[in-house]
Amino acid sequence: MIPFPTLPDAAWRHRAGLDRLTGALDAGGGAARWVGGAVRDSLLGLPVADIDLATRFAPAEVVHRLEAAGIKAIPTGIAHGTITAVSEGTVVEVTTLRRDVATDGRHAVVAFSDDWREDAARRDFTMNALYADPLTGELFDWFGGLDDLAARRVRFIGDPYRRIAEDHLRILRFFRFHARFGDAIDGEGLEACVARANDLMALSRERIAAELLKLLVAPGAVPVVTLMQARGIFRPVLPEIDAAGVARLAALAGREAAAGIAPAAIRRLAALVAPEAAEAVGARLKLSNADRKRLIQAGIAPGDESPRALGYRAGVESAVDRLLLAGADPRPLIDWERPTLPIGGGALVARGLEKGPDVARTLRRVEDRWIAEGFPDASRVAELADDEAAQALRSRRNA
Known part of the structure; x- marks a missing residue:
């Protein structure tokens, strides 16, 4: 059973410039759809930060159409089909439909496509492979993502071992998404991650750090990290x-x-x-x-x-x-x-101290007493300065 009939009318869908953007990319003709986190989070009633749009148009055509509509097009990842569109201040990542030609666990060589299902099949988890029509809100789900979302289940698309072989970072993403969205963990996905944990050694440490730091602040971080440690996920890279x-x-x-x-x-x-x-x-x-x-x-x-x-x-x-x-x-x-100490070295010079080490030492003693007394106001600090300056002058005379 599909638990959600259409994409909710969330606030982000009314941001300035989105109508112009979707019009430029012929959303009305079925050439562009919202995809990924914005769709997922809207269905869960969560706030949406990043907006992604998938399109049948090739990257060069995307740039042409955006510029013709007066929308700024930044080729942030054009080799992989991604253009950053800035429409009336609203930022959207626009990506041409793709399929993987070759992967090595860290990088992918892609070919552009016009097949929505093919594009969805290369994504990591079913809940991230949901698409929505920008005009009608109609949802498109080829891999049971809606049911998984309703069940709070993070599940790889297809064979988990293959998904991990394509991108080893998906091991950490599996646990991060479970810590954020999950309920009962998907057993097949868990066992694949455990079996392939050594694959993490092939990743850059920056990518590992980025995923780990996001995971650590997720709502379910503690039980998920507990599980990861018990099953040896960290051992290859963070023993x-x-x-x-x-x-x-x-x-x-x-x-x-x-x-x-x-x-x-x-x-x-x-x-x-x-x-x-x-x-x-x-x-x-x-x-x-x-x-x-x-x-x-x-x-x-x-x-x-x-x-x-x-x-x-x-x-x-x-x-x-x-x-x-x-x-x-x-x-x-x-x-x-x-707070800021409400006195400086000049006030101590005015009390008779010579510029130099004596002033610095005396100021530190004033500051220490000010801290110990709980940061009293300027009048009390003046009293402390009088006392410490007098002691410093006596010590100098007796030296």
């Missing part, structure tokens, strides 16, 4: 993730929920890997410098300072990470903005 790390992740997720703090992928990765492994994992996954720094710092014990003192010294983001991972309460940092 540092063990049962202890999964337990830390589960504890962290509970603390995030209790504190009302949104999950963060790097924080959750820091829970999965022991602190001593963070630097190596960050380098292997080729994380950005900022993410590597955050990953390493997250494992540092917060010490005895108050949460806000830690937030001032380490930064709010890093302090929240460290407190949550250590089992301490991060709530004092929610909506807290790091």
Whole structure:
């Protein structure tokens, strides 16, 4: 039974420029259809971010038609048939129908097609191979995607082993989509992923990192990561993730929920890997410098300072990470903005100190007392400056 009669009249379908775009690509004549995440998420009642349109027209014809309609056409992936269309500020990925000619698990050589079913057959999961008529909302489903969507079941199209052989990243995508959308896991797909887990070694670490970080913030991340670790999915590429790390992740997720703090992928990765492994994992996954720094710092014990003192010294983001991972309460940092010390070195010079090391040392002592007292106002800081400047002058005279 098909659980959805037509594509819902979701808000994204009324974005500026879409009518012009679909008209340019002859949607009324059946030459263009919405596809993928926008269709899937609309059927689930979820907000839609990215919009994809599939078309029978060859890439060069797509560009010609878009430009003739006054729509900007950017050849972002034209070799694979993808044009980024910008119509009245609305961005849509337009892709010519395709079939795979050759695959090696990382890249695909494609040929363009005019066969909708052929295009659907090369996609990964049934729920991602749903198409919709832009004008009528009529749905097109060749592989049972609507029933799988209704059952919250992530299922490969056709033979899971073949789908994984075509693109090894589909192993991680299977688990990520299950963590986001799934209910009972598809057993055939799971066993194929377990059997082919070593295929992940052929992928670039950047692709692995991108999928893993998305997975870690999905609603079902904890049970899915638990399953992945138990079945050996991580072992070929991230052997540092063990049962202890999964337990830390589960504890962290509970603390995030209790504190009302949104999950963060790097924080959750820091829970999965022991602190001593963070630097190596960050380098292997080729994380950005900022993410590597955050990953390493997250494992540092917060010490005895108050949460806000830690937030001032380490930064709010890093302090929240460290407190949550250590089992301490991060709530004092929610909506807290790091203050600025309301005094500078010039105020100490005005109190008689000479410019140079004495001013720097005295300013640090003022700042330390200001932090310890909970960031009092400028009048109290002036008192602290008077006291510390007087002590510094006495010490200088007695030296």
